[in-house]
Amino acid sequence: xxxxxxxxxxxxxxxxxxxxxxxxxxxxxxxxxxxxxxxxxxxxxxxxxxxxxxxxxxxxxxxxxxxxxxxxxxxxxxxxxxxxxxxxxxxxxxxxxxxxxxxxxxxxxxxxxxxxxxxxxxxxxxxxxxxxxxxxxxxxxxxxxxxxxxxxxxxxxxxxxxxxxxxxxxxxxxxxxxxxxxxxxxxxxxxxxxxxxxxxxxxxxxxxxxxxxxxxxxxxxxxxxxxxxxxxxxxxxxxxxxxxxxxxxxxxxxxxxxxxxxxxxxxxxxxxxxxxxxxxxxxxxxxxxxxxxxxxxxxxxxxxxxxxxxxxxxxxxxxxxxxxxxxxxxxxxxxxxxxxxxxxxxxxxxxxxxxxxxxxxxxxxxxxxxxxxxxxxxxxxxxxxxxxxxxxxxxxxxxxxxxxxxxxxxxxxxxxxxxxxxxxxxxxxxxxxxxxxxxxxxxxxxxxxxxxxxxxxxxxxxxxxxxxxxxxxxxxxxxxxxxxxxxxxxxxxxxxxxxxxxxxxxxxxxxxxxxxxxxxxxxxxxxxxxxxxxxxxxxxxx
Numbered sequence: 001x002x003x004x005x006x007x008x009x010x011x012x013x014x015x016x017x018x019x020x021x022x023x024x025x026x027x028x029x030x031x032x033x034x035x036x037x038x039x040x041x042x043x044x045x046x047x048x049x050x051x052x053x054x055x056x057x058x059x060x061x062x063x064x065x066x067x068x069x070x071x072x073x074x075x076x077x078x079x080x081x082x083x084x085x086x087x088x089x090x091x092x093x094x095x096x097x098x099x100x101x102x103x104x105x106x107x108x109x110x111x112x113x114x115x116x117x118x119x120x121x122x123x124x125x126x127x128x129x130x131x132x133x134x135x136x137x138x139x140x141x142x143x144x145x146x147x148x149x150x151x152x153x154x155x156x157x158x159x160x161x162x163x164x165x166x167x168x169x170x171x172x173x174x175x176x177x178x179x180x181x182x183x184x185x186x187x188x189x190x191x192x193x194x195x196x197x198x199x200x201x202x203x204x205x206x207x208x209x210x211x212x213x214x215x216x217x218x219x220x221x222x223x224x225x226x227x228x229x230x231x232x233x234x235x236x237x238x239x240x241x242x243x244x245x246x247x248x249x250x251x252x253x254x255x256x257x258x259x260x261x262x263x264x265x266x267x268x269x270x271x272x273x274x275x276x277x278x279x280x281x282x283x284x285x286x287x288x289x290x291x292x293x294x295x296x297x298x299x300x301x302x303x304x305x306x307x308x309x310x311x312x313x314x315x316x317x318x319x320x321x322x323x324x325x326x327x328x329x330x331x332x333x334x335x336x337x338x339x340x341x342x343x344x345x346x347x348x349x350x351x352x353x354x355x356x357x358x359x360x361x362x363x364x365x366x367x368x369x370x371x372x373x374x375x376x377x378x379x380x381x382x383x384x385x386x387x388x389x390x391x392x393x394x395x396x397x398x399x400x401x402x403x404x405x406x407x408x409x410x411x412x413x414x415x416x417x418x419x420x421x422x423x424x425x426x427x428x429x430x431x432x433x434x435x436x437x438x439x440x441x442x443x444x445x446x447x448x449x450x451x452x453x454x455x456x457x458x459x460x461x462x463x464x465x466x467x468x469x470x471x472x473x474x475x476x477x478x479x480x481x482x483x484x485x486x487x488x489x490x491x492x493x494x495x496x497x498x499x500x501x502x503x504x505x506x507x508x509x510x511x512x513x514x515x516x517x518x519x520x521x522x523x524x525x526x527x528x529x530x531x532x533x534x535x536x537x538x539x540x541x542x
Contacts, residue, residue: 027068034061161212169217237403243455356484
């Protein structure tokens with residue numbers, strides 16, 4: 001087993017970290033601010049920048065962002081990071097199952113709830129910027145059928161980025177730490193805010209790919225952190241409650257779109273990434289580092305304090321644990337794709353793929369389709385906001401049922417209800433758009449149901465996989481939720497047209513129903529069981 005990083009090296013790294021960390025934040029923030037003069041200079045033209053050349057301030061800002069990001073990465077990357085990753089993979093973290101929720105748990109959950117909401121707002125924003133971006137850049141959309149490139153290229157590139165990020169961040173978390181991984185996502189949120197000031201569509205595509213990678217990477221890392229710090233009897237429902245807060249993200253994003261875009265154009269929704277990213281960096285102060293990472297870097301006392309604070313223990317491979325877990329579970333992505341995890345990985349992946357098809361085949365194009373049917377931008381945004389507000393209590397109920405009834409059955413029931421709701425849209429079609437009350441009522445289930453299923457799948461993966469492969473297993477399942485988006489948006493891009501409400505609902509309902517049947521038969525139960533009990537059941541004695 002590799003030895004921990006020497007104390008002197010750790011102290012030198014922390015000093016280097018502090019200076020480079022502050023400089024990186026300052027440089028990136030200044031770089032984004034230097035993009036604003038050109039944006040505000042186009043006020044009299046409705047903030048339209050398409051076709052304009054970057055001014056000197058914008059070019060200087062890009063250079064500062066490049067320098068700042070390189071410095072920030074330098075601050076996050078510890079010495080001997082490969083050895084840290086190998087040592088961390090041999091350490092197991094166990095939350096005390098009989099521990100009641102403490103105020104520190106509540107504080108951590110509140111911070112992670114804000115972080116996850118910010119994370120979820122990024123892909124949701126794609127829905128609300130697409131109509132305005134299509135108009136400004138002359139892109140092909142339902143409102144502009146004779147445009148040039150399809151507007152669906154934007155979400156296609158962004159969601160592809162989330163798939164890449166889900167895989168990369170899972171491995172990165174063990175090398176630089178989970179807290180640092182969240183910080184990296186936050187800094188990328190800050191820097192990609194310049195998407196709102198980019199004159200060219202190609203630059204928007206590049207920024208959205210980077211933003212997507214940060215979004216896809218942060219969520220599984222946050223879930224893995226919750227899995228190791230929250231007592232078992234509360235772990236499942238709290239993870240679903242926080243991860244399923246897409247309804248809350250929809251409320252905030254749709255409200256911002258309705259209130260700000262009429263005055264500052266669609267670009268303001270991307271520029272908001274600057275303050276929200278900085279807020280996430282500030283909140284990171286209250287996110288603990290993974291004890292596995294602390295031990296691997298020689299910070300044993302700090303790891304013990306963290307675990308004592310949250311009521312958990314850390315054990316190494318030499319300590320008693322299910323012997324089959326020690327001998328049969330190896331590090332790496334290959335482990336979750338072979339026995340004993342192959343069956344559960346396939347079942348969860350199929351369902352995750354189905355939720356992705358709904359999220360990015362149906363939800364993504366709702367604002368665009370509503371405006372195509374004659375509703376104004378503000379009315380359509382507020383219509384979606386109303387449905388999202390009604391969805392909030394549904395998300396709470398889904399989380400409680402997941403935690404206190406059955407994880408497997410809850411996922412199956414939510415998926416089935418979402419399928420029925422989508423069939424209602426498939427039958428009612430465009431006529432539902434002019435019945436605000438019925439439309440909002442039907443939209444509640446896809447908004448809350450799909451987001452809750454997506455969160456439940458990630459929570460399920462965090463509980464199902466042992467510590468050695470938890471980040472990677474969760475990353476694969478998270479990536480599959482985005483892969484469904486890549487698939488459906490890719491089809492839309494090739495077809496050069498955005499399908500109607502009926503078609504997008506039917507596309508989502510069919511695979512989600514099939515995935516529900518598969519999961520109901522192959523899924524394992526995780527409710528009311530400790531992580532060790534789940535591991536023992538999942539990795540049977542050979």
